[in-house]
Amino acid sequence: MASTVTRRDLPHDDQYIGYGLNESGELVHVDCVPRGKACGCCCVSCAEPLIAKQGEIRVHHFAHAQQNQCTGALETLLHRLAKEILSAASVFILPDYTWRGERALRDQLVKLEKTIVSGGRARLSQVLIEPRVFEEVVPDVVLTTQARDGSARTILLEIAVHHSVDAEKQNRLRELNLPALELTLMPEHARLSRSALAARILNNTAGKCWLFHPRELECERRLEELYRQELERQRREQAVRAKANEGRAEPIRQAVKSMPKSDVENPMAEFFAHHGRYPTVLETADVFREAIAKRKSK
Numbered sequence: 238m239a240s241t242v243t244r245r246d247l248p249h250d251d252q253y254i255g256y257g258l259n260e261s262g263e264l265v266h267v268d269c270v271p272r273g274k275a276c277g278c279c280c281v282s283c284a285e286p287l288i289a290k291q292g293e294i295r296v297h298h299f300a301h302a303q304q305n306q307c308t309g310a311l312e313t314l315l316h317r318l319a320k321e322i323l324s325a326a327s328v329f330i331l332p333d334y335t336w337r338g339e340r341a342l343r344d345q346l347v348k349l350e351k352t353i354v355s356g357g358r359a360r361l362s363q364v365l366i367e368p369r370v371f372e373e374v375v376p377d378v379v380l381t382t383q384a385r386d387g388s389a390r391t392i393l394l395e396i397a398v399h400h401s402v403d404a405e406k407q408n409r410l411r412e413l414n415l416p417a418l419e420l421t422l423m424p425e426h427a428r429l430s431r432s433a434l435a436a437r438i439l440n441n442t443a444g445k446c447w448l449f450h451p452r453e454l455e456c457e458r459r460l461e462e463l464y465r466q467e468l469e470r471q472r473r474e475q476a477v478r479a480k481a482n483e484g485r486a487e488p489i490r491q492a493v494k495s496m497p498k499s500d501v502e503n504p505m506a507e508f509f510a511h512h513g514r515y516p517t518v519l520e521t522a523d524v525f526r527e528a529i530a531k532r533k534s535k
């Protein structure tokens with residue numbers, strides 16, 4: 238029986254792109270253009286001519302007409318597609334944000350976990366693409382969401398394809414003290430139809446992760462407060478313990494002082510003979526307590 242090879246059986250080539258730029262400069266999906274060189278499209282990254290591959294076996298995609306070293310097509314394409322989709326969007330699903338922090342205190346951890354954003358459907362009143370409104374940093378997208386009570390909120394959105402936002406940009410975003418979200422897109426998203434990609438970006442929490450939220454600062458302060466409270470509690474407890482130990486140790490110390498030297502050395506030697514080691518600090522108190530009791534009973 239002849240087996241049928243389907244598209245699903247073949248490994249995906251991660252560099253396959255599903256969109257090219259047509260003569261009008263618009264991104265068009267490979268299924269919406271004539272086959273082969275007749276597609277009339279070029280690469281969004283290097284501007285070289287593309288060929289529309291619409292075969293039966295491999296997933297439909299665009300290939301560069303000439304073998305070249307174009308490596309940025311996938312990332313450039315996904316950034317541009319995502320920005321186009323967001324520009325036209327009126328709703329956007331936000332993910333929850335549960336802040337988790339901990340601080341080590343001796344052998345324990347002081348922890349705090351708090352949900353600072355309850356995600357869900359947000360209505361967009363404005364979407365700005367790479368706006369130059371901040372001095373230090375240009376966010377990929379700035380979303381303005383409109384709450385039911387009419388209040389507006391600004392959210393910075395970073396689009397990540399191969400790598401997440403680097404630490405330097407993350408710090409700059411943080412300095413703006415505005416909520417910042419990262420949207421991660423995968424290479425296979427570069428072949429989705431526009432509507433499927435829009436559903437992935439707008440109606441989904443997958444691939445969305447908060448980079449920063451101003452409410453984190455309140456959590457950090459609260460964690461610091463909990464840490465200090467716990468430190469204070471441990472200090473008080475330690476002081477009480479030390480005082481109690483002092484009370485217990487003093488009579489023994491006094492009794493040991495008044496004992497003949499041999500009575501002090503012998504219990505230690507006896508302990509060594511029995512255990513093959515000298516007593517620990519805690520055991521020493523017991524050793525002498527016994528020695529004193531023995532001496533009294535003589």
Ligand SMILES: [Zn+2]
Pocket residue numbers: 280281282283284285301307308310
């Ligand atoms: Zn290219």
